[in-house]
Amino acid sequence: MxxxxxxxxxxxxxxxxxxxxxxxxxxxxxxxxxxxxxxxxxxxxxxxxxxxxxxxxxxxxxxxxxxxxxxxxxxxxxxxxxxxxxxxxxxxxxxxxxxxxxxxxxxxxxxxxxxxxxxxxxxxxxxxxxxxxxxxxxxxxxxxxxxxxxxxxxxxxxxxxxxxxxxxxxxxxxxxxxxxxxxxxxxxxxxxxxxxxxxxxxxxxxxxxxxxxxxxxSTGPIIHDVLLDDSAITIKCSPVRKIDLVSSPTKGQSTLAPRGSNLTEHTFLLSNGIGRYARLRIMDSAGCLAWTNPVFFN
Ligand SMILES: [Zn+2]
Ligand SMILES: [Zn+2]
Known part of the structure; x- marks a missing residue:
C-alpha cells in the first residue's frame, strides 16, 4: 500500500x-x-x-x-x-x-x-x-x-x-x-x-x-497516515466519531463509531462503491473536522 x-x-x-x-x-x-x-x-x-x-x-x-x-x-x-x-x-x-x-x-x-x-x-x-x-x-x-x-x-x-x-x-x-x-x-x-x-x-x-x-x-483531528492501493483506502487518525469517504454524487462510504466510543483506524474497500474521486473527512466528538485532499480514479 x-x-x-x-x-x-x-x-x-x-x-x-x-x-x-x-x-x-x-x-x-x-x-x-x-x-x-x-x-x-x-x-x-x-x-x-x-x-x-x-x-x-x-x-x-x-x-x-x-x-x-x-x-x-x-x-x-x-x-x-x-x-x-x-x-x-x-x-x-x-x-x-x-x-x-x-x-x-x-x-x-x-x-x-x-x-x-x-x-x-x-x-x-x-x-x-x-x-x-x-x-x-x-x-x-x-x-x-x-x-x-x-x-x-x-x-x-x-x-x-x-x-x-x-x-x-x-x-x-x-x-x-x-x-x-x-x-x-x-x-x-x-x-x-x-x-x-x-x-x-x-x-x-x-x-x-x-x-x-x-x-x-484540520480544525482539530490529526491524520497520522492514509494508505491506498487498487482495492482499499485505510486511514489512521486521532480518536474520531465518524469517518467519511466522500466521492462522486450517490457514491462514497461512511462509518460511525458506536455510541461512547471512537475510531482511530478504518479501511474502506473500493469495491463497495466509489466514483471518480475520493477524499477522506473525519469528525471528532467535539464536531471538529479534518480533510485529506482527493485522490482520483480513471
Ligand atoms: Zn476575504
Ligand atoms: Zn482574508
Missing amino acids: KSLFSSQGHWFKGMLHTHTTESDGWLSPERVLKAYKNMGFDFVCLTDHWKVTPKPEKAPEGVLYIPGVELDGGATEAGNFHLVGIDVRDSAAFKPIKPNKEYSARELLELLRAENGLVALAHPSWNGVTCADAADIADDLFAMEVWNSGCDVEIGRGLADVQWDDLLSRNHKIKGIAVDDAHRYYIDSGRGWVMVKAETLSRQAIRAALEKGEYYS
Whole structure:
C-alpha cells in the first residue's frame, strides 16, 4: 500500500490566510507571528488585502514567515470573489496593484500568478461563490478553502464542503485548505490550519509539498497516515466519531463509531462503491473536522 504522504520529512503546522494591521487585522505583523508561534504553528503566510506585508524586523524565531496577499473583485451572481496568493514575491519585489472592483476573477488570478503566488479561492461559502461561478478559474487554482474560521465565527459560513464536491464532481481536480482568515485574534484564530509534510521548514520545501498535495487540513483531528492501493483506502487518525469517504454524487462510504466510543483506524474497500474521486473527512466528538485532499480514479 502507498501512503498519501509518501515524502520523507516532518509534519509542519501552517496558516495560509490571515490579516494584520497592514490592512484590516487587529494585530501588528510581529504580534500575528508571535500569536501563531505561541499556538504551535511552524509557518504563517500573511495575506493582507491588496498588499504584501513585509517580514517584520522583530519577527520571532522559530516561525517561518511567508509573503502573501488577498485580492477581491470579479462579480458573481451573489457577490464577488476573494482570491489569496500564497508565497508571492517578497514585498520589495511585489508590483503594487491598485484595488479595482472591475477586475474579473481571471484577471485577479493572473495578477497573483504573475507574482508567483499559489492561488486559492477564499471562503466560497461566505461570498456565495458557486461551482458555476468558479468553473472558469477552478483548473488554475492551487486550492479552495474548505474551512475559514473567520467566516465561521462571523456568520456561520466557514464550511465549503459542498462547494468542493460540486467542483470535484465536475472533474475540476482542486485541493482543499483550512485557514483562519483571522482579523480579531480572539475567537477567529487557531481554529483551522494545514499540516504539511515537508523535508525542511523552508519556503521552498513548504511550497513544493503544498503543490504536491502532501498535506491535510484540520480544525482539530490529526491524520497520522492514509494508505491506498487498487482495492482499499485505510486511514489512521486521532480518536474520531465518524469517518467519511466522500466521492462522486450517490457514491462514497461512511462509518460511525458506536455510541461512547471512537475510531482511530478504518479501511474502506473500493469495491463497495466509489466514483471518480475520493477524499477522506473525519469528525471528532467535539464536531471538529479534518480533510485529506482527493485522490482520483480513471
Ligand atoms: Zn476575504
Ligand atoms: Zn482574508
